[in-house]
Amino acid sequence: MNMPWTLARQTALEAAKPLEAVEVALAEAAGFALASGVQAFVSQPSCDTSAMDGYAVRGPGPWTVVGRVTAGDPVPGVRIGAGEAFAVATGAPVPDGSDLVIPVELCSVEGTRLIQVDARTGGRHRGCDTDHRPGGNADLQTSGDTSHQPSGRTGHQSGATTNLQPSGQTGHQSGATTNLQPGNASRRPGATNLQLGKHIRRRGEDWSAGDELVPAGSLVTAAVLGLAAGAGHDTLLVHRRPRVAVVVTGDELLHSGPPRPGRVRDAIGPMLPSLLTGADLLGTTHLRDDPAALADALSFDQADQADAVTFDQADVIVTCGATSVGPADHLRRVLADLDADILVSGVACRPGHPMLLAVLPDGRCVVGLPGNPFAALAAVLTLLNPLLNTLGGHTTRPPITTWLPDVGAHPEDTRLVPVTRSGVPVGHDRPGSLWGAALADAIAVVPPGHHGGEVELLTFASAS
């Protein structure tokens, strides 16, 4: 009795435990799963930092430029005073007490005297403390805040002078004063409104020391590597990648040159390595249809095998062919003789129903791929990849789905159908042919009785 497809995949996911944790250098960690979450050693930014090349100022202008800070400099030892400005580079620490940074293109400096200019008027100097046009100095007030500050995570606003107004207290003033206002302050005629905190990346606004940035079980991607490096990590704790040994069986198989009557090219051996994402391939052994040779390989008695791989070091042995009931199909008999625990013996799916999953007494897993090449791919996606994901410690991710029309579901079996990323079947999907899979972006999982609707997509190159 064949097992339902979803149960077979779940059985493979639960057939093993994640392998041990190992510490690896960042440069080696791509493709592994995190065995512990990535923590932030220190807050980011670690101090208040300028998001623009410009001038850090305090209080209303005009300001006197009293210093300069460039990227890489320490936090200035002096606190900025009211009416003072520091020239700051993007990424440089701003002096304690800074209210905001005015981008350099909105500044005019004569000697040490800094005033703001209006970029919309081509740099025409404007009185720094008056603006009688409706809308005031909207440049400094509302346009794109490159500091992207979440509210409530800023640290220095309490240092504001009496000219600085907290949000909601700006509505009743009149006259030509300069007001510094927290983010999203309303525009008000007759005043120069500077947005408090603008263009300052406040200490800890990205994350705080001790925050978990990426949880355990996550795939180490390029972005995770960059994030971890930025957070101060030199190594990561990851799960060891499963080691896989492959056995390709079949008297009829050729390994080079064109096929001919009675002889076919091995299509599975060349396909497998790039399907084993998140695993290390120890090697591939080619065997005749000989149960003794297969038993020797699985029990790693391989003294007389010229191209033998080290089966004893494998976490998973993948066999290709010999899953069926023909005279040369001896995998099940060999596994029984080795006292293997057969977890999955046949799956209600098309193609690939003879696929198999077993655990040898010493704990090594065996995944039996049917000999028909598309059936073998179906077994990789159904049994092998879920098993490798669990061994490698990967968290199962939510499925990718798409809407699929009625493609002719089977009444009892799940169909695995090659489709484009927009859910269009590409055809050419006979069990013995990889043509359809080669043209496809994914394999759609079409459940029994499906007549159109959302289906899961299995991709070939994903770690989970």
Ligand SMILES: Nc1nc2c(c(=O)[nH]1)N[C@H]1C(S)=C(S)[C@@H](COP(=O)(O)OP(=O)(O)OC[C@H]3O[C@@H](n4cnc5c(N)ncnc54)[C@H](O)[C@@H]3O)O[C@H]1N2
């Ligand atoms: N009486 C039955 N016969 C078959 C059944 C069945 O239920 N009852 N199931 C069929 C299905 S479905 C499949 S799939 C295959 C599985 O066969 P095996 O896993 O035993 O594999 P073989 O018999 O060795 O080969 C099947 C087919 O695939 C070709 N082959 C094998 N290995 C490769 C390879 N590495 N590269 C390319 N092609 C390969 C082989 O030449 C055969 O044509 O059993 C059906 N039979």
Ligand code: MOO
């Ligand atoms: O499992 Mo198969 O359907 O002949 O490939």
